Amino acid sequence: MESIYPLLKGIGTAIMMLGFLIAVGYALWPSNRERFERDARIPFSEDR
Numbered sequence: 001m002e003s004i005y006p007l008l009k010g011i012g013t014a015i016m017m018l019g020f021l022i023a024v025g026y027a028l029w030p031s032n033r034e035r036f037e038r039d040a041r042i043p044f045s046e047d048r
Contacts, residue, residue: 026032 027036
């Protein structure tokens with residue numbers, strides 16, 4: 001069991017890093033820029 005823990009810990013770290021990179025890539029993808037800019041203005045829009 002002791003020899004498996006470091007391996008699982010490394011795999012977990014790699015999976016979390018991959019998920020983070022995917023999220024950052026999605027947020028910075030050029031085709032998503034307009035959507036995120038529109039969504040960023042929502043708090044400042046007037047209530048309808």
